[in-house]
Amino acid sequence: MKRINRRNFLKYAGIVGGGLLLGTDGGIIMSKPMSRVILMKTDDRKKGVKASLNALKIYPVKGKNVLIKPNFNTADITPGSTHNDTLVSLIEEIWEMGARSISLGERSYPPTREVMGKKGILPILDKLNVKVIDFDELDQKDWVLFKPKKSHWSNGFRIARPILDAECLVSTCCLKTHQYGGIFTFSLKLHVGVVPTSRHGYEYMKELHGSPHQRKMIAEINEPFKPALIILDGIDAFVDGGPMTGKHAKGEVFLASTDRVGMDAVGVAILKLLGSNESIMRPKIFEQEQIARAAELGLGASSPSEIDVIPADEKSRDYRDRVFEILKKG
DSSP: OEEEOGGGHHHHHHHHSSOEEEOTTSOEEEOOOOEEEEEEEOSOHHHHHHHHHHHHTOOTTTTSEEEEEOOOSSOOSTTSSOOHHHHHHHHHHHHHTTOSEEEEEEOOSSOHHHHHHHHTOHHHHHHTTEEEEEGGGOOGGGEEEEOOTTOSSBTBEEEEHHHHHOSEEEEEEEEEEETTTTEEOSHHHHGGGGSOOGGGTOOHHHHHHHOTTHHHHHHHHTTTOOOSEEEEEEEEEEEEEOSSSEEEEEOOEEEEESOHHHHHHHHHHHHHHHOOOHHHHSSOGGGSHHHHHHHHTTSSOSSGGGEEEEESSGGGHHHHHHHHHHHHTO
C-alpha cells in the first residue's frame, strides 16, 4: 500500500482506475491491483484457449513480434508436454489478435529438435507460419548471465537471449505434479526451459536438482523476464508423479492470466480439489516454496486475497467457486 496526497489523486485515479482507498488522515492510499486468473471449465482445447483468452480481455500481442514458450521438455503425452491442439489453437488466436509475427522458442531435456520431431509439431508450425527458435543452437553469447542479490544459485544463472529480447512473451503450461523436487510444474517451473543444460556447457540443471533450495531457485529463474500472457491446459492432469508420466486425473479446465504467481496458486488449488499427493495436499498454497519465493520477489500476487478467479462463463462458475474456496484457505 502506498500513501499519496490529494493533489495527485486525479492523476493516479486515471492510471490505476479504482485501486485507491481513502486513509483515516485524509490521504489517498494506492492498493495493489488484483491478479486476475480466468477459469474455463471445458474438455475442448480449442474452446478452452479461445474462451479463456476472450474472458481475460487484454490483447498484448497486437502488432507485436510474439515468442511462445511451450512445455516441450519431453515428447510425452499430455500433460507430459503441451498438447499439439492447444498449441495450434493458441497460435491461431494470437494471429487473430493481430500479431506481427510468431516464433516458438524452447530448450528440451533431450535434444530439442528430437522432441519436436517426436511430437510431429514441426510441419504444423511451418504451415502456421511460425518460426522455430531452438535454444540448443544459440551461441554462448546468447546465454545471458544473471547474478541476482540473495539468489540461491551459487554463481547466478543464464537465460536464453530470445526470451529476454521478446517483444511479447506468451507461455503455455500443463497441470501436473513434479516428483523430482519441484512438487508441481505450472508457469514458474515451465521457465526452467530457458536455462541451458550441460550440453550447452553449463551444469545448472545438476545444481538445481541437487539443491535443497530447488523450488526457490525455480522462482528466481523467472525474475529477469515477464510473460505478457500465460495459458494453462488442465484438461488432463498428473496428481502424482510427473513431469513426464504420472497418476492421471481429468481436470477439464483452462486457466489464463498475466500473473505467474496467481496462475500457480490457482493450479495448486485445482490439484487439491482433484486429490493429489501429500506434498500438494498438506501445505497451504502460499507456503509452497516456489510460490512463496516468487511472491517475495514481487513476481505476482502475495496472498490469496490478491487473486481474483473469474469464471469464463456461467458453466464454469461452480468449478470456479470450489477452486476459490480452496485458494482462500491459503
